[in-house]
Amino acid sequence: MKALVIEDKEYIRKGLLNLLQLVDTEVEVIGECESVKEAVVVANACKPDLIFLDINLTDGTGFDFLEQTESLNFKVIFITAYEEHALQALKIGAIDYLLKPVDIEELELALQKVSELSITKQKQQVKIVKEVWNNEDSKLILSLHDSFQVIDLNELLFCESDKGYTTFYCNDNKKYMVSKTLKEFEERLSKANFTRPHQSFMVNLKFIDKYDKSGVIHLKNGKKIPVSSRKKEQFLNAFLHWNNH
Template sequence: MIKTIIVDDEEDARGTLRAFLRMYCPSVELIDEASGVQDGYRKIMAGEPDLVLLDIQMEDGTGFDLLEKVRNPKFQVIFCTAFDEFAIKAFKYSAIDYLLKPIDPDELIESVSKVKNSQESGEQRIDNLLEFKKSGKSDRITLSSQEGFTVVKLENIIRLESDSNYTNFFLTTGERILVPKSMKEFEGILPDEQFFRTHQSHIVNMEHVKKYMKEDGGYILMDDGSEVLVARRRKEEFLSFLTGQ
């Protein structure tokens, strides 16, 4: 049996993986679950799993942060994440696998099969993952909301707007998606060469900036006609970003 621990800060995501493992992966023994980096670290050290199903972005850090805490790891890792990376093919050459939420049961079955048959050492696998941390880029993101999961290409995000501990995503389709995570979390995820935080409550996709208006203290006119404030302390940096100077 493959002793397995799930580490994900979303209870629904853990529940989905739990159900899929029970239904489709009889070779897996789920020994524990964790809701974040610190919790995951403690349970990995106590449980000594063969496999960790690991989210990347969590409330108290990233999956990479967790991996860096483990000395001489003996387990394998399957990322179960909302982010589709350009470097995903690099993972496919090793026993490491990478599943995009919402998880496809057939892909999970295939990943577990790779883990079962892999002869690579855990330390080599984790070295590969930590190297990816330095080079990975995102092409799309999966947004979790009350309705379910929506896969969105980054180029189709016009802007983000904070709503207390929630974040509104405004898309080129005219759709608005309310995500139960703070905007600060997404600021650290979205590529900074494409997205800019103009204000405490706003992040814009620079590809969808139409005009910068000097009146009323300065604001941005976006492709969809929305107006976004630029904080006084961010104005100079934004204009340099916009003009490429």
Template sequence: MIYKTIIIEDEHRLREALSIMLEMVSGDSVQIVGYAETVEEAKKIIDRLKPDLVFMDIMLKDGTGFDVLQQISFNSFHLIFTTAYEQHAINAFKYSAVDYLLKPIDPQELKAAIDRIEILQERVFEKQQITELQTNLSKTPDRLVLPTQEAMYVVKLDQILRCETSGSYTTFFLIDGRKIMVSKPLKNYEDILLPPLFFRVHQSHLINVNAILSYSREGMIMMSDKSSVPISRGKKESFFKLMKDEV
């Protein structure tokens, strides 16, 4: 598939750089059909050309990328934000499940973003994600957006019992018994699911410390859903220290 692509960026050199990189890493699947550098230009070109893919800078000359998204009529496209934001904002992107690229854009990360799009079955811009992102930019997030092929799930952090990863997929086990699988590895979440509430006890497992029923010196943890989770040898010392400090 060839993705009709629009770049919304108010700096000319960055538009040119992104265009060249897209040609280099995804020339066979991306066709740039338009550019915009203001909110007004962006909303007009999106509604007129109905793209498959939009690269959106957050800060524009006359407003923000959020202003564009709130004013467009056509919203069936893949969205990738481009940003030079600091760490708090990057965490907000992760909590909200919004795809983003940090400036200056790395060609390998750009290629990975295009590859992720090819995995998705539908071209849907989710307004829920943007609403969550705007909220998360203004406060410390207390919930996580988990995107699947079927739906977009908004989950409170304290309702996450544990996470288990397999390859490039992660399954979230919730306290109410639900399981939600997302097509991202656990490393994408471990820097926002942090101690003291969460702890990565193993390469494949991250747990909610408050959901522990028991743990043994041999290296097994019993969770409140009766599942058993192993503690890796390299994590034992720090895990037992955390448990001691929690007592």
């Protein structure tokens, strides 16, 4: 398997080369690049089977490189750092990735995973990760049974949790269920103008039509959401702040 390493830090490149010699004799590194421009030229000339791709390069991102080499067929293992905001998209399982500094066991796992995934399937997953990367504040990836679904938080009405499952209700009448609790999404949704008026619900403030003082939220689509007595004050603060800002 011919491999190309695209990484702007030399010590990361050298470290990866050393690890590859230890874990997999089937991988032959045919080149190293540190910029998008250089990588595009080398990839087009050498047509690698596998690319180790840093997300942040000297003159752009790994996604810029992928856009300029769409006609080539190769598999990708991203190289990323803990602080990068795309890590959450990668963690959800949408793509193969290695954290810096590269760990030998993680490298072995990534090579195993990439060998089992078709190029077509991986290209589809890369597009999802790219969309979230470019729209981090307004996109969420849901891991469904047989796919990854991108949710536009600006069009998400509310979420409802029930017995370890959470259902996402969108403005286009579509809904998606995942086998995760609402708690796992609460922090992310709170940053996107959602409030939690009840243990079982999170609601998009922009879709609230009115609040009935008896303890019921009326959404613009007619759906009614209960407000628990314990969360009433917190909800009212968020609701009034949203409508006064």
